[in-house]
Amino acid sequence: MRPFDYQRAEDTAAARTASRAGATILAGGTNLLDLMKLEVMAPERVVDISRLGLNRITEKDGGLHIGATVTNSDLAADMRIRRDYPVLSRALLAGASGQLRNKATTGGNLLQRTRCPYFYDTGTACNKRTPGEGCAAIGGELRNHAILGTSEHCVALHPSDMAVAMRALDAMVEVEGEDGTRREVALDDFYRLPGDRPDIETTLAPGDLITGVTLPAPLEGRQQYRKVRDRASYAFALVSIAAIVRMEDGRIADATLAFGGIGTRPWRDPEMETLLKGERPSAALFAKAADVLMRHAAVHPGLEFKLTLVTRLLSATLEEMTE
Amino acid sequence: MTLDLKIDNPDPSHRPDDLAQGVLGTETDRPDGWAKVAGSATYAAEETVGDLLHGVLVRAPGIGAVTCPNLSDVRAMPGVRAVLRDDRLIRNAAQGMADEAPVQGADAADYVGQPIALVVAESFEQARHAAQVLDVVIQTKDAPTDPSAVDPEVPDDKQSAMGDLDAAMAEAAVTVDAIYTTPSMSSAAMEPHAATAQWDGDTLTLRGSLQMLKFNRNELADSIGLPPEKVRIMAPFVGGGFGSKLGISADCVAAALAAMELGQPVRVVQHRRNVFEVNTRRSETRQHIRLAADADGRLTGLGHDALVSNLPEERFSEPVVQGSHFAYAAANRKLGVQIARIHRPASGSVRAPGESVGVTAFELAMDELADKAGIDPVELRLRNIPEKDPESGKPFSSHRLKEALTQGAEAFGWSARTAAPRQRKEGEWWIGTGMAAAFRVNMVIEAEARISLRQDGAVVRSDMTDIGTGSYAIFGQIAGELLGLSPDRVSVELGDTDYPPGSGSGGSFGAASTGTAVWLAGMEIRRQLAERLGCDETELTLKDGLAIFSNRRVPLEELLCDGPIDGHGHVQPGDASEKVRQATFGAHFAEVAVNGVTGEVRVRRMLGSFAAGRILNPRTARSQCHGGMIWGIGMALTEELTHDRRDGHAVNRDLAGYHLPVNADVPPLDVLFVEERDDWAGPMQAKGIGELGICGAGAAILNAVYNASGARVRDLPATPDRVIATLPD
């Protein structure tokens, strides 16, 4: 770990000022500290935002505002979340372990870095760590890697479960900019595709602080989060689906589907959702939806199984939710 | 006085059954349990030492000649006291019982991850940062890292054949001919390897995390160039080893060299990521298994050919077919192990080397045979139990496979099973059951122990380790039983090379080997007590601090008023193994659920029945079996150390990436012990239990996966993608 300065911010202005001056924000630290120990991230300064009072969940415009430092445990247990946004509660509880969720925060979870083992290994090349260095993962051992949104420079997966559910819920990220003004960014516009700069993961500007996440008014319909993983708990998703489906007269009135485990960011495909809308559920329809979802998949050796797995999981999830 | 025993012959006296204290064989608590849960038991990196310096190992990021261009800059960094690039650094941990230094050198790396330097600084943080800053440049050399890409060695002494297997296969009514693979695995013991070394200008004292101190002392002395008498090693508490701490490890040698150079105590703790690389892994295996049987399922031929790997110059090779030599009768046999010399991290002994992966694959094949022949899997095993060792013709010292199978089947409710796969479904989940037999060779190795009987109780001493297994508890019970003391009046002191050399912990031989030495030491004290009382040892009853014979009752305190009585025990293996084949046996049963959509597997319950001679403490024995069975879950479903296809490095080298089973993966586990007295197993008739529980456990799970879902997974572990790939439509 490189020696660093630690500062605890007393208000958001102080946090922004520090962040603009090059400090890295420290929330729960469950990801940042690991990366600092390995010197994958080596900030000279960190600013701790745990005392900013951003740990509240409040009602807002028929929806909810979730403070950036609300922990994953508290969020999953909140009665309003469990009742109106069960997909989010389930996604959170499917992630990490009880101890980690007690520390992990909403903002930190959105910004957690990839779990690509080559990113963690400073003995190998990684464009996300050092732009232009090359990618040791491509041509290496791939499992927790993406098949959608990749580039020749990076196949790293966005590992979050929470963000997948939030993507399905059309959540907005609340950001306080350098000058103190607040703005809301749709999750769709929040994460960047890697392209030739996989080190730049979001559209946040230096000095931006995430202050919270807004959930719009609850959607009608059934909600489900399904996650396939290599062991029963404490493992990242091989494939996951956050689904919100509303039926009308035996037809799919609305289907909102977000995916984890396959994309360089939490994945949604409007074309696929449109395809489902207004249709009667059938195995053929679900198979077609999977084909649409996978139409741009770039499958490196070792990841072929994800095509099968996502197809099976999508069909089973839709079948269950449309019956 | 020393009581010596060489195990040449059976001992039918069953003395433990005549003794009066009644503690041997009971569920005695671990005396070290409280200290462990309260945190007062210090592990290797927890000892408080003044003036301590911290060392961090630096790994090679490639294979080839190593240079460190910024060495002098790093030496000048704040707090840095030394950067050791010493030729005596070891390449990888020594193999079990090596008794000498492993391959040494820091000028070139033979595998990615090899420690090539030690950075020593005043704080751990300074050392870690400097280690990261040290530039390690590799002149990459071409080195094979894929076992299937090289011509393997075919050592003569690892090949054997009887009869004509090809002919047996051609003539058989039913055959199985399949290839099974298991990946590299890591012990991943909870306590990372760590050492604190102190040098007083004459003697090196090392607090380590090690399993076999008498060998480790010689290995360390040889590595650093000191005579063994000048090296003392202590390891009173060890947080798991599973074979990875059998031999001296890189942290120990580096800490010792640094302490000697700097004249100050040095601690080196392996980073969790080092643990997966610089200690020995379980080799990946490729196993070709052939079975030939008549229509009744009686084996006429069996073949088991394995390919394993190791680094150049390592003497160990995973003895995959060890269990297959004696498991089943068959007149035509071919067994062999081939070794690919490649540049992955070294492989070595990991819990039940040989049988853990060999029996597991073989029992998968047996299940395929049962299915093809239409014979119940338990019945198939029963029909193939050999009457004598199938290859040497020697009798078995004791053989309780039949009882393990039948008692286990009964307790599990095996008869309720449906033989055909895919018969029971709950929602998306297919439910089924499977079983496998368990086999493990039994070993005794030389061991010594001393007991001092004093007025306030007894003290047992040996350099034997307790790696979480229960040595402390068991030796207290043995001494207490012989000397008529409750275990709380026996204090057991272990893990110090100043004490008599025990067996060390390995190969399941600890309790039976060092335990027998403790037994002999106790017997010697009984002999001296009897002499003082003028009676024969066998007439003497010792119970609750009293010596009783004829109608006299004498408090032990009285007999000891002139001072303590010491007894020294020394056991050696004799020629028993030339006369009989000795092993432990068991059976595993599992019920699983297989998700028909996602291929995920959940184990719903497991039962193991085991025969391992006299069970000295059912609680610690059960705990060993639980550990083995849980590892079976890992082997079957989750554990795989992945090697990069280009340079062989261990890719997923942390506990988030290397998937050990977590609580949610482990269902209720039942263990039952089959009553057994093996007269060839020394005066206590006790055999090893520590490794039996893992042998075949994974096969029971995968056989249940087949029974549940029809998916036959031959490449372990059965992760969701592999299950889906073999799931019938």
Ligand SMILES: Cc1cc2nc3c(=O)[nH]c(=O)nc-3n(C[C@H](O)[C@H](O)[C@H](O)COP(=O)(O)OP(=O)(O)OC[C@H]3O[C@@H](n4cnc5c(N)ncnc54)[C@H](O)[C@@H]3O)c2cc1C
């Ligand atoms: C072993 C393990 C298993 C895990 N398994 C899962 C899993 O199955 N599913 C899953 O979804 N996650 C999993 N996680 C990841 C876990 O969810 C994240 O580590 C956690 O959510 C990060 O939150 P944090 O508050 O600790 O972030 P930190 O580590 O404090 O920060 C993470 C990043 O976010 C930035 N940051 C934090 N807050 C803000 C803010 N308000 N504004 C701007 N920037 C900010 C930091 O600068 C840093 O770059 C796992 C983690 C571990 C260690």
